[in-house]
Amino acid sequence: MAQISVEQKAVPKRKRDNGFLRFFKQWDIQLMVLPALALIFVFSYIPMYGILMAFQDFNIFKGMGGSPFVGMKHFQMFFESPEFMNVMRNTIVISLLKFAIGFPAPILLALMLNEVRHMFFKRLVQTVSYLPHFLSWVIVSGFVVSLLSTDNGSVNILMEKMNLIKEPINFLSLPEYFWGILVTTGVWKEIGFSSIVYLAAVAGVDPHMYEAADMDGASKFRQIFTITLPSIMPVVIIFMILAIGNLLTAGFEDILLLAKNPVLRGVSDVIDTYVYRIGIENSRFSYATAVGLFKAVISVMLLTIANVIARRSGNSLW
Amino acid sequence: MVRLGFGDRFMMIMIYIFLAFLAFVTFYPFWNALVVSFNSGADTSLGGVTFWPRDFTLENYEIVFQDKRLLNGFGISVARTIVGTITSILVTSVFAYGMTKRELMGRKYYMIMCIVTMYFGGGLIPSFMLIRGLGLMDSFWVFIIPGLVSVWNMIIFRTFFAGLPNGLEESAKIDGAGNWGIFFKIILPLSGPVIATLSLFTAISHWNEWFLPSIYINKEDLLPIQTILRQILNSNIMSEQMSNLDSASQAALSRMQSVTTKSLSMATMIVATVPIIMVYPFVQKHFVKGVLVGSLKE
Numbered sequence: 334m335a336q337i338s339v340e341q342k343a344v345p346k347r348k349r350d351n352g353f354l355r356f357f358k359q360w361d362i363q364l365m366v367l368p369a370l371a372l373i374f375v376f377s378y379i380p381m382y383g384i385l386m387a388f389q390d391f392n393i394f395k396g397m398g399g400s401p402f403v404g405m406k407h408f409q410m411f412f413e414s415p416e417f418m419n420v421m422r423n424t425i426v427i428s429l430l431k432f433a434i435g436f437p438a439p440i441l442l443a444l445m446l447n448e449v450r451h452m453f454f455k456r457l458v459q460t461v462s463y464l465p466h467f468l469s470w471v472i473v474s475g476f477v478v479s480l481l482s483t484d485n486g487s488v489n490i491l492m493e494k495m496n497l498i499k500e501p502i503n504f505l506s507l508p509e510y511f512w513g514i515l516v517t518t519g520v521w522k523e524i525g526f527s528s529i530v531y532l533a534a535v536a537g538v539d540p541h542m543y544e545a546a547d548m549d550g551a552s553k554f555r556q557i558f559t560i561t562l563p564s565i566m567p568v569v570i571i572f573m574i575l576a577i578g579n580l581l582t583a584g585f586e587d588i589l590l591l592a593k594n595p596v597l598r599g600v601s602d603v604i605d606t607y608v609y610r611i612g613i614e615n616s617r618f619s620y621a622t623a624v625g626l627f628k629a630v631i632s633v634m635l636l637t638i639a640n641v642i643a644r645r646s647g648n649s650l651w
Numbered sequence: 652m653v654r655l656g657f658g659d660r661f662m663m664i665m666i667y668i669f670l671a672f673l674a675f676v677t678f679y680p681f682w683n684a685l686v687v688s689f690n691s692g693a694d695t696s697l698g699g700v701t702f703w704p705r706d707f708t709l710e711n712y713e714i715v716f717q718d719k720r721l722l723n724g725f726g727i728s729v730a731r732t733i734v735g736t737i738t739s740i741l742v743t744s745v746f747a748y749g750m751t752k753r754e755l756m757g758r759k760y761y762m763i764m765c766i767v768t769m770y771f772g773g774g775l776i777p778s779f780m781l782i783r784g785l786g787l788m789d790s791f792w793v794f795i796i797p798g799l800v801s802v803w804n805m806i807i808f809r810t811f812f813a814g815l816p817n818g819l820e821e822s823a824k825i826d827g828a829g830n831w832g833i834f835f836k837i838i839l840p841l842s843g844p845v846i847a848t849l850s851l852f853t854a855i856s857h858w859n860e861w862f863l864p865s866i867y868i869n870k871e872d873l874l875p876i877q878t879i880l881r882q883i884l885n886s887n888i889m890s891e892q893m894s895n896l897d898s899a900s901q902a903a904l905s906r907m908q909s910v911t912t913k914s915l916s917m918a919t920m921i922v923a924t925v926p927i928i929m930v931y932p933f934v935q936k937h938f939v940k941g942v943l944v945g946s947l948k949e
Binding site for chain 2: 379
């Protein structure tokens with residue numbers, strides 16, 4: 334006993350700052366974070382290690398340790414495959430369409446809602462327009478299929494009544510309509526919910542500015558462009574950066590569910606659905622991983638570039 | 652109030668018309684699905700059923716509620732939503748509280764480790780191989796364990812906890828309470844709004860998840876309702892759909908000649924949507940705050 338107490342006294346004060354000791358002394362808070370970090374490690378970082386598969390001829394029976402490395406073979410195969418041009422075109426066109434229409438739409442909605450003076454009407458529009466965000470894509474695609482069906486779908490009935498068409502059109506099996514349907518459905522689902530952030534930003538604009546503009550005789554219409562829009566620009570730019578980072582994410586669940594008809598493959602195949610089809614359905618694991626990695630790398634690059642541009646203008650994500 | 656000029660009045664009229672149109676277009680698909688689900692299938696196929704049921708019937712729902720497979724799927728969805736939400740909120744909030752501690756060693760590295768996962772991931776195939784390697788295929792736990800920690804929710808929780816007054820913690824510490832005690836006795840009870848918001852979001856994403864079960868689950872009796880619904884919507888031919896039903900509901904179906912694929916699909920869709928509609932008022936009360944807290948971080 335005596336010896337121990339002597340030893341304890343002998344430890345210089347600075348030594349107590351020793352990393353290990355300090356770590357074990359705060360075991361209670363470490364215990365709060367370490368299990369969660371372990372889960373993150375397993376479910377996020379081990380798959381990152383699994384990316385190595387992209388450079389192997391992965392064989393299920395040999396595992397990752399035993400499968401031979403083949404370098405960039407699968408990437409080259411993807412670039413030279415007949416699907417490459419098609420998949421890239423669809424991915425870029427669909428995501429650009431979604432960006433061009435889906436990005437400004439909620440901003441426009443927020444600006445409009447901001448002008449509404451009847452609180453009941455405003456609340457009603459908000460309540461209804463937020464709702465689709467909370468529905469699964471399965472349900473939403475069910476709505477779309479039902480509305481567009483040739484078997485008394487509401488859209489066909491309406492168009493026939495308006496004498497726009499003579500025969501019902503089978504919209505979901507004609508490639509020329511697919512992009513339009515996809516983008517419209519996406520906007521329909523998310524316009525309300527995405528407008529929330531912009532509405533909050535609009536609400537934060539100093540009311541004195543509007544009063545001053547009223548004094549100067551500026552019309553409401555003018556005020557939207559000279560006061561409201563510039564005021565919410567920082568928020569708009571942040572969301573634009575995020576959207577640019579997602580430019581290669583043209584969609585997944587929506588395309589999988591709406592493009593059930595294989596006829597549509599020429600216009601509906603995007604990188605993510607291609608990875609799914611090749612990887613999970615055809616079990617070409619290495620090839621699909623390579624395609625997925627190609628997309629992930631470009632996405633990170635896009636995000637970085639967008640952020641650099643934004644930083645120059647003074648609105649950075651990081 | 653300044654009197655509006657002609658141009659502004661025109662603009663206001665256009666805005667009201669457009670918003671009314673938007674509300675109608677958003678609401679109509681729900682309403683039409685509801686109407687078709689309560690209308691006799693044979694009558695629906697004659698056309699013209701839009702705003703109101705013409706031949707009211709409960710047959711479609713009778714079939715749905717007799718289908719053991721659908722009921723089972725509903726049960727699986729309820730179970731995964733409840734278990735998944737409670738465990739995920741618990742693990743994530745404890746994690747977030749630990750991360751608010753300045754003295755936490757390695758905090759900076761832990762945070763970087765979290766943030767990286769928000770921008771880069773292994774992707775579909777490596778994750779699939781991992782789940783398979785862990786033996787989680789065809790197990791209920793595949794719904795729960797991979798989603799236990801949400802980095803996004805952790806950051807929202809952390810922002811909220813950091814905004815709580817420090818004094819409470821200090822005084823509890825003087826009374827001899829440990830960090831875990833402080834968390835459960837003081838921090839959690841003060842976090843009602845953020846817990847409500849994040850629980851609702853987590854619950855909704857559990858309820859709506861259909862894709863991962865479709866690749867991780869082969870056992871019929873483990874499929875959640877959304878995945879089953881997808882299979883039903885996919886099988887456009889009635890006979891195919893009937894073969895998906897169990898024998899009891901098939902017998903019932905043959906008695907009710909008027910039920911069609913469409914009416915049955917709509918009834919199933921409504922059944923899968925009702926829980927969302929039921930929690931929606933609570934969601935709406937909380938989510939605006941939740942979305943804003945989330946975007947604060949950015």
